[in-house]
Amino acid sequence: MKMILPSALMSVLFFNYSNYLITISLIFLFILFKFNYYPLMIFNKFLFIDPISTILILLSVMSILLIIVSSYTIKNSFLMISSILFILILTFLSINMFSFYILFELVLIPTLFLVTKIGYQPERLQAGIYLMIYTILASLPLLLGIMFLKPAPNFIFLSTSCSQINIMIIFILAFLVKMPMFLFHLWLPKAHVEALVEGSMILAAVLLKLGGYGLIRFSPLLYSKFIPLNYWVMSISLVGATITSMNCIRQKDLKSLIAYSSVAHMGLVLASIMTFNYIGMLGAIIMMIAHGLSSSALFLMVNMIYSKHHTRNIMSFKGLWASFPNITFWWFIFIAANISAPPSINLLGEIFILISVLNLNLLILIPFIFISLMSSIFSIILFLNSIHNQPNSDISQNSPNKLYLTLILHFLPLILLSIKLEMFMF
Secondary structure, eight states, rough: OHHHHHHHHHHHHEEEEOGHHHHHHHHHHHHHHHHHOOEEESSSSBEEOOOOHHHHHHHHHHHHHHHHHHSSSSHHHHHHHHHHHHHHHHHHHBOHHHHHHHHHHHTHHHHHHHHHSSSTTTHHHHHHHHHHHHHHHHHHHHHHHHHHSSSSOOOSSSGSSSSTTTTTTHHHHHHHHTTTTTTTHHHHHHHHHSSHHHHHIIIIIIIIIIHHHHHHHHHHHHHHHHHHHHHHHHHHHHHHHHHHHHHHOOOOOOOHHHHHHHHHHHHHHHHHTTTTTTHHHHHHHHHHHHHHHHHHHHHHHHHHHHHHHHHOOOGGGGOHHOOOHHHHHHHHHHHHTTTTOOHHHHHHHHHHHHHHHTTTTTGHHHHHHHHHHHHHHHHHHHHHHHSSOEEEEOOOOOOOOOHHHHHHHHHHHHHGGGGGGGOOOO
């Protein structure tokens, strides 16, 4: 078993397509069935690992490998994708707050390159500017807050070293923008629309999870002094999730629609984290993993349609059941997962989130019902308008085999992880 991962990684690095299926399958099986609960382990004063870090590192590695399999332009962006993976692993392993902050911001550089340098539309420069301004301005208060913490801040002794800080909002603003929280979300649809498929999949699968990971890590610091504000953050998140779900109904650009649905899902994750209880944290982690897999697969299928039709307008490629009969099943599966249909792990995450937020206030059930209703409406409208209706063309087109391979390997964790919930226990 010790030789599985090195041999798998070597086959990916040399771009041997014949080994892709074996590589990803072995890594997935190793992750899923050989995973055991590992307690906190501190390697040195900069690195440590615990179950939360482990599950996010596994998600990062698997997502990057799936992106390598599915991408047609991987030679242009392989260096940036590898850099993002390396930085993400170090970020999730960081115990020191200064090193965490540096790596948290350093991942912006290759992401900015994927959005602006490798693209087709001139609007990608505007998307890059939005990305830079939102993230950098929101991160400066976090740096100032870390500098004022004494003694030297780390995540292990966080709750006992921060009694001198009274303005807790400076510690979470960077994470609220990275998630992104409603009112700070405008950079995300622009970045998704203008980025290539690699950039969109990385943003959806991993980078949005940095905000949730940072909030979970800083939750011991926030718990004692952030209680008066958590209701405000939860209210804005849930109302924002409702508004963005309603906005998805009128969207015609497929990428923009999926990006706004990501904002709605992250609103649920943020509301769950703000409950500051174990069930809420568990539901947030499960929802982040589920969203990373389902949204990444949706962006991949949108890119496949765009490469054939050269448009992302829903009304331009109606009747996909005739032109792309093999992909209709996968559209149904991942749209169903996107609205948390059973037996996907999305449903378990949403159940945990609902339990945690209703434990605080039963009135939260009202926006939660609207979010579920609007998400179901725009997902059904998307499926009916794109898959059904009369096709625009009678030409039947087949999708490449490696697309199906990637979609299968997105689908298996969504189902099988629901029977192995001990991976998420911490």
